[in-house]
Amino acid sequence: MTYIPISPKERDAMLATVGVKSLDDLFEAVPAKHRFPKLNLPPALTEMEAQAELADVANANENVRGDLVSFLGAGMYHHYIPSVIDHMLRRGEFYTAYTPYQPEISQGTLQAIFEYQSLMSALTGMDVSNASHYDGATATAEAVSLAYAQFRGKRKKVVMSPSLHPQYRAVVNTYEQGLGVETAGDTESNLNLSPEAFVSQVDEDTCLVIVQYPDFFGRVYDYTKLIEAAHAKGALVCVVANPTALAMFKTPGEMGADIVVGDGQPLGIPMWFGGPSVGFFTTRKSYVHKMAGRLIGETVDNKGQRAYVLTLTAREQHIKRERATSNICTNQGLLALASAIYLSVLGKTGLAQVANLCYQKAHYAANTLGKLDGYKLKFNDTFFHEFVLECPAPAEEVNAHLLEHGILGGYDLSRDYPSLKNHLLIAVTEMNSKEEIDMLAEVLAEVHHE
Amino acid sequence: MSNTPSNLKYAKSDEWFDPATGKVGITDYAQNQLSDIVFIEIFVETGETIEAGKAIASVESVKASAEIYSPAGGKVAAVNKDLANKPESLNSDPFGEAWMIQLEGASTGDVMDAAAYEKHCEERAH
Numbered sequence: 001m002t003y004i005p006i007s008p009k010e011r012d013a014m015l016a017t018v019g020v021k022s023l024d025d026l027f028e029a030v031p032a033k034h035r036f037p038k039l040n041l042p043p044a045l046t047e048m049e050a051q052a053e054l055a056d057v058a059n060a061n062e063n064v065r066g067d068l069v070s071f072l073g074a075g076m077y078h079h080y081i082p083s084v085i086d087h088m089l090r091r092g093e094f095y096t097a098y099t100p101y102q103p104e105i106s107q108g109t110l111q112a113i114f115e116y117q118s119l120m121s122a123l124t125g126m127d128v129s130n131a132s133h134y135d136g137a138t139a140t141a142e143a144v145s146l147a148y149a150q151f152r153g154k155r156k157k158v159v160m161s162p163s164l165h166p167q168y169r170a171v172v173n174t175y176e177q178g179l180g181v182e183t184a185g186d187t188e189s190n191l192n193l194s195p196e197a198f199v200s201q202v203d204e205d206t207c208l209v210i211v212q213y214p215d216f217f218g219r220v221y222d223y224t225k226l227i228e229a230a231h232a233k234g235a236l237v238c239v240v241a242n243p244t245a246l247a248m249f250k251t252p253g254e255m256g257a258d259i260v261v262g263d264g265q266p267l268g269i270p271m272w273f274g275g276p277s278v279g280f281f282t283t284r285k286s287y288v289h290k291m292a293g294r295l296i297g298e299t300v301d302n303k304g305q306r307a308y309v310l311t312l313t314a315r316e317q318h319i320k321r322e323r324a325t326s327n328i329c330t331n332q333g334l335l336a337l338a339s340a341i342y343l344s345v346l347g348k349t350g351l352a353q354v355a356n357l358c359y360q361k362a363h364y365a366a367n368t369l370g371k372l373d374g375y376k377l378k379f380n381d382t383f384f385h386e387f388v389l390e391c392p393a394p395a396e397e398v399n400a401h402l403l404e405h406g407i408l409g410g411y412d413l414s415r416d417y418p419s420l421k422n423h424l425l426i427a428v429t430e431m432n433s434k435e436e437i438d439m440l441a442e443v444l445a446e447v448h449h450e
Numbered sequence: 451m452s453n454t455p456s457n458l459k460y461a462k463s464d465e466w467f468d469p470a471t472g473k474v475g476i477t478d479y480a481q482n483q484l485s486d487i488v489f490i491e492i493f494v495e496t497g498e499t500i501e502a503g504k505a506i507a508s509v510e511s512v513k514a515s516a517e518i519y520s521p522a523g524g525k526v527a528a529v530n531k532d533l534a535n536k537p538e539s540l541n542s543d544p545f546g547e548a549w550m551i552q553l554e555g556a557s558t559g560d561v562m563d564a565a566a567y568e569k570h571c572e573e574r575a576h
Contacts, residue, residue, distance in 0.1 A: 152493060289489050289510065312488065314510035323508065323517065 064271065064408065069436045071365075073386050073427025074216070074411035075136070075165055075263060076271045079244070079354065080431060085268045085341045094337055103309045110308035113333065114296045116340035123246050123343070124260040125253020126282035130293035131331035136240065136263025137168045139279030140210065141175035142292045142326055143238040143259045146283065147208035148179055149290045149325040150236065155207035159235075160185040161198060163215035166416035168240060172210070181207075187417055192379070195221045199229040206235040208259075213241045213252060217425065218362075218386030219379055220249055227256040236287075243267050243280070243339075245384045247348070248355035259283045268342025269335055278335035289315050292326030357430035358385035365428045365437045372441060374448035378423060386427045388413065388420070392448045395424045405443045452479040452571060455545055459558055460567035461521035466545065467561060472527065472553040474506070474520050478544050479571045484511040487540045490533055492550055498526045502559025507550055509540065524556035 011023075020026045027035050045053065064070040070078050088094070093108060100106030113131045120129040133139040144158050158181055160169055166187060173183055184201050195211060202209055209230045214220045227237045238259040239252035244266045246252075252260045264278035265271070283291055289312065297311030317324035343351065362385040370377040374392030389410065391398045399409035410424030417423075428437065454477070458466040464480035467473075481487065489510040494500055500523055507518040529551050533539065540548040562570065 289491070312510070314488070314513065314515040319513075320510075320515040323515070 064431075068403075068406055068408045069432070069439070070408040071410050071426050071428060071432070071440060072408045073429075074425050075167065075265075076274065076277075077242075077244070077266045077385075077427060078271060078429050078431050079266055079268075081268050081270065082342065082345050084345055085338050088341055089334060089338055094334060101310065103307065107308060109333065110296050110310075112337050112340060113294075113331070114298060114308050115344070116336045117296060119340055119343045120243075120264075120280045120282055123243055123251070124241060124262075124280070124282045125246075125251030126257070126260050127285040128288050128291070128295070129280060129282040130291055130295050131333070132264070132336040133261075133279035133281055133293060133328065134330075134332055135275060135277040135279045136261065136265075137165070137171035137279070138175065138328075139261035139263075139281045140168045140238065140240055141172045142279075142281060142328060143210070143261050144172055144176050144181060144208055145179070145292060145326045146259060146287060146290045147236045147238070148176075148181060150287060151207050153180075155205050155235070156180060156182050157203070157206040158183045158208045158210065159198065159201045159206055161195065161209075161211040161215065162187055162189040162191060163217055163219070164210055164212045164240065165216045168210075168212075188419065191217070191417070191419075195223060195226050196229065199226060202230050202233045202235055204233060206230070206233060209235055209237045211237070211239055213239050213249075214245050214384040214386065217379060217388050218383040218427075219381040220245070220384055221381070222250060222255060223252070223257070224255045231256070242384065244351070244355050244358060247351040248359060248384070253282075258287065264335065264339040267339035269338050276332065276335060278332040278339055280336075280339075288312065290325050291315070292324075292328045294329055294331050354430055355384075358428065361385075361430065361432055361434075361437065362387065362426075362428035364434065365426065365432070365440070368437060368441045369426070369444060372445050372448065375444060378420075385429060386425060389424045389426050391422045391424055391444075394422055398424060398444070398447050401447050402440070402443055405439075407440060407443060452477065452482060452568075453545070454478065454564045454568050454571075456564040458545070458564065459521060459561040460564065460570075461519065461559070461561055462570065463519050465518060465521045467521040467553075467556070467558055469556075469558075472522075472524065472556050473549040474522065474551050474553065475549045476509070476518060476540060476544055477567070480516075481541045481544045484509065484514050484516060485541075487511045487537045490537045490540065490550075492529055492533070494526050494529065494551060496526050496529055500524070500526060500553075502557070509537075518550065520551070520553075520559075521561050522553055522556040522558040524553035526551050527554040528552040 062068050064078050100109050117129040133142055211223055230237045236258040239257040241252055241260055241262040243262055260282045262280055264280050295311045296308055299307055299309055301307040316329050317327045366377055366387045369375055369389055376390040378388035378390050395412035402409040410426040413420040413423040413425055458468050460466055464477045466475055466477050487509055492507045494506045500520055502523040504520050505517045506520045509516050530549050
């Protein structure tokens with residue numbers, strides 16, 4: 001991208017055009033003391049000195065690529081990232097988050113997004129995928145917008161499962177506050193109840209029911225009955241899914257879900273410091289006109305050659321204005337591409353192997369930790385790669401002890417669920433070796449004996 | 451040159467109303483302006499009573515989106531449910547197959563006859 005500096009001549013021409021003599025005159029409306037504040041900056045450094053200082057700052061971080069052994073998940077997961085992803089992402093041609101408008105000069109990017117959409121539709125078992133959203137939480141909020149628009153605002157209630165990610169719940173509440181949507185479903189319900197238990201909250205005013213798969217606690221349920229019950233009330237159902245788990249378990253599409261969303265981070269994107277990520281959004285063909293975001297379609301050009309273009313754009317806000325479902329068109333192009341490369345490189349078999357490794361290792365860990373003195377597994381349900389461990393001490397203390405031994409512990413559930421004091425959400429992926437799990441068990445045993 | 455049947459009444463916003471049958475749709479001029487129509491959603495339901503000027507449907511073409519307003523008020527006797535499955539008929543047969551709703555006991559709002567509507571279209575062409 002070209003950086004265009006301003007020359008004194010150009011500046012003076014602009015000042016003359018707006019009719020002021022100097023920059024001071026231009027900024028007259030700004031109180032003088034705020035106009036050109038003296039910045040308290042240290043003296044300038046040479047490049048070598050700056051490099052050294054920044055390296056010092058960066059080295060103060062502890063990461064999961066060597067510094068710490070991680071059992072932290074709760075929405076972001078430590079998976080292996082094949083090196084080919086970075087090699088392709090760093091090509092300058094792909095360096096934008098935006099969907100290109102001009103198909104004539106953007107076939108590569110458009111095809112990449114089309115492939116991403118096809119992969120996500122296959123993975124979720126749905127008909128159509130958009131070009132992506134910022135992350136799983138905003139994709140979930142966009143599902144609410146779709147459902148609200150589908151009923152033309154006549155149904156105002158959204159029912160969220162008690163085991164939906166608490167941060168997703170918070171984003172939905174923030175995102176939809178201007179729409180007049182009423183959200184129902186709390187985090188204080190009895191968490192041992194079956195998912196069908198909260199169907200009683202679904203009524204004729206409900207536009208959407210949101211469940212998570214596997215749920216926030218890692219548990220896997222077949223939502224077929226819940227979806228049928230919600231449909232009987234006329235409501236749509238959105239399943240927030242972990243994409244890795246979809247390689248192993250029944251797809252939400254097979255269960256009858258209307259919308260499937262989720263965070264694409266497990267598909268070849270580092271955890272970084274909590275983001276950026278990519279949100280996937282898939283739905284049934286019948287709802288595509290109410291779907292937010294960009295959509296790429298395959299067609300033929302005037303010579304009969306295969307070509308890719310933006311499709312069904314008239315539903316978007318730049319054409320439909322205030323009548324559009326959402327004001328979001330931006331996608332997360334670069335990271336969607338990362339997910340597409342990840343899925344292509346692993347293939348169907350490879351992704352299933354990753355899922356199986358996560359599953360087996362998590363079950364070995366649950367088995368081992370559940371037998372430790374003072375520790376207990378909170379739930380007995382089927383789970384994928386995350387489980388809840390009841391500890392003999394507050395989760396915060398347990399984690400502090402683990403950190404002393406170079407282990408990043410689980411997610412402290414008391415932060416969101418007051419009833420789950422002393423409970424850790426432990427995530428295990430293919431990156432965790434048996435030795436690491438055994439070490440976790442040893443250190444946890446120490447906590448109990450102290 | 452657009453087709454403008456003389457037996458129909460027309461709204462400024464390019465919808466037609468047939469006083470004989472009570473049917474409502476969009477004009478040939480409108481479909482031509484929108485170009486290839488790919489989606490229609492009709493908001494009103496059979497049995498509902500509507501006023502003239504009410505938004506009854508939303509139409510999307512490959513390049514534009516438009517709200518459709520009823521030129522007449524009355525009780526909705528029928529809704530053309532087939533239209534959603536073949537939105538392209540709005541381009542090929544706007545006055546026939548592609549009717550949107552049928553009104554009972556209808557009273558028109560601000561409408562004009564075919565000659566006045568043709569003039570209205572011509573004026574916009576310049």
